[in-house]
Amino acid sequence: MQDSNSTDIVLRAKNFSAWYGEFQALHNITMNVPAKNVTALIGPSGCGKSTFLRWINRMNDMIAIAHCDGVLEIENKSILNKSIDVVALRRRVGMVFQKPNPFPKSIYDNVAFGPNLHYRLTRKQKDEIVEKSLTDAALWDEVKDRLKDSALGLSGGQQQRLCIARALAVSPDLLLMDEPASALDPRATAKIESLISQLKEDYTILIVTHNMQQAARVSQQTAFFYEGELIELSDTEQMFTNPTKEKTEDYISGRFG
């Protein structure tokens, strides 16, 4: 593994399958997400990548017909039990969505929203957390003079970095990103990508992307999904230069997509 800071495994999936009612969206996924690395999930649309992501922070609980089977663990504890507190889980697993969704509140209140939910904080502690999160998200310099302004006044790229800052504010063990740059222009996308590369020093990131070049640029490990199955999982460099499975090679060389 290139540049891995530790060999800890944050997320472990073993024979994990998921359904929406009768339709099976995921078939026996087995993979590990190593700590302080960026793992990319690539594959054509509708192949289950986002579904997998949404099971990790149990967002699929809101869909009545969604159910699953198999093992899904974070730091060796299963997250699928009915008994675990979903609210506590979501403090440890953050999510950034495809389309930036800042709350119609001030920039400060957006970032402070998560910490306020989980901790009792003094004003000073909140200020520190907001500054650190915005700095980590490479947004602090741009907004430090207008923290009280509405978050909706920011540009698309800035809003997405705000959403990243908001997710980082509770220091999650795992950060899930569902195509975070697909709604942004190329310049903003480049900023997000360099941000992700920086973030891996401190955070573990699992990113879904339909843009292969993006996966090649930012991740250390890549998983290729096709029609709900994990076709291949390997180091990014190896997958893109020397894929072992034929389907992977077909996808990467653009024979379908």
Add this chain to the structure above:
Amino acid sequence: MSRLPRRSYKKKRMYNYLFATFCVIVTSLSVAALFTLIITIGIQGWHHLDIDLLQSYASRFPEKAGVKAAVWGTIWLCGICVFTAIPIGVATALYLEEFAKKNKITSAIDINISNLAGVPSIVYGIIGLTVFARMFGLFGTINDPLVEIGNPMTFFYFRLPFGSSLLVGGLTLALVVLPIIIVSSREAVRAVPSSLREASLALGASRWETVQKVVLPKAIPGILTGSILSVSRAIGEAAPILVIGGFLFIRFTPENVFDDFTAMPLQIFNWASRPQEEFHAVAASGIIVLLCVLLVFNSIAVLLRYRFQGKS
């Protein structure tokens, strides 16, 4: 982060559950109020409810009092209101949605309509009185009209000023419900997909032809539903009728649109404001009759709505 004092997740779950329960209780309070209203009035008016009620006129004696004049008055008023308000309202909606350019004038009309919807109905009554009934005093007074054609005891009769008549009552009620009809008709017209309009125009149809043959047929169920609901609002209005001069003690059914009249809500108001308990019971029976009529109207509208939604 682990040094920071954590909030209790147990407490969060409890507050979550408590709030949901609180919401259910509060929402049920409204329904409880409704049931209390219906049941208490039903109890008060039940024993007086018989066919005589519908066949007798108002009387000084509560046992003999009936709603015949009021029912007929309401029917006439409804008819006049419907035939005035619906054409004007639907035409306005069509104009605003299909023909008018989106400029400052149209947005001024929009704001104007929503302001009209908020005007108290008694103010409409005053306008009806001044403009339609008394006509600013230009044609003599109400009791001494300047223009009179025909015999007031027959159907074919005309007078200026209109006086305290069914015509004025109907026109005033039409003003009251006009904003509502406009809003609901606009929504019905807006719901027609623009692809249909574009197809018709591309085939060479003029704007009016498109409206007449494509838009209107599709929008009619929605327009109908909205109109029925507006009319049921008009049936229940007493304040404008009172101002115009609906009389409280009418012992005949109307002969023509210029006749004196009363209406159900007004008759109920009259009985309810009397001190004697027996008249309160009569009022309660009158209310039951009125609510039944409204129930019929609203059920028709709801059935139409479901059928319309089922089709699309």
Add this chain to the structure above:
Amino acid sequence: MTGKEPSTTLCSNTSHQRGGRYLIWKKLIDRFARTVLGCAASVSIFTMVAIVIVLGTETYSFFQLEEVSVSDFFLGTEWSPLLGAQKHFGIWPLICGTLLVTLVASLISIPLGVISAIFLAEYAPPIVRNFFKPMLEILAGVPTVVYGFFALTVITPALQSIWSGIDFYNALSAGLAVGIMCIPIVCSISEDTIRSVPNSLREGAYALGGTKLDTSLKVVFPSALSGIVSACLLSIARAIGETMIVALAAGNLAQLTLNPGAQVQTMTAYMVQIFLGDTDAIGVEYKSSYAVAATLFVMTLSLTLIGAIVTKRYKEVYN
């Protein structure tokens, strides 16, 4: 939709004489239809103009009368136009009566309406919604005389058994009935606004570890605030303009009081008193009702205008 017709020159075939005349006829009908519809639309403008003119001129002629002075109207605290010798025309007792009833009504309709809206939009499963929504529609469809009767025959005796110091005609009874009547107004508009808050905001809140309570109160409710405020303003305007309930249950004593248990007279109840009576069209009492109506109109118009501005302004910012 610019109202332009498509060009018909490409389609017209001049070798068919009937075709050419037919198209001119079509164009004429189109023009005619447009004019007729435009006239219909102007009815709404004329209505507003008529209201302003009628109320304005009659109020002006009211103030021209000998017994009336403008300062007395706006600053005076006694309203006794039907007294023989010493007539007073201070509007404040009537406004006070109206506002007292409106205050009681709003204390009922706004909290109950908003909480019901949050419940129906965020918490209730479809079966529950399909039960409560028709109930609220029925509440909205009940004529106001019925509410007035309910206030007089049920609410007032109930209040009298709890609070012995209360007058028979009082503002509290009427206010409670008006409040119940206004609940559906607040609830349905608020519920529509809450439902139109995009789901992406809710998902963002859940993903950060919010409970349903956190999401509803800290994210959804503030996002829907402009629509909810507008709903409340509309409900207040409706309460101010309410006539039959107060005419039956609140009484006819125009006095300046903050006691909800006392008898009051609202602006609308005064107008009912005048129009039920036998005053002639030129007398000062008759004209005073126009002045009162003008005051009422200005109050409700301001509220509906503010409500429209609030929705328009804050809706854009939110999206």
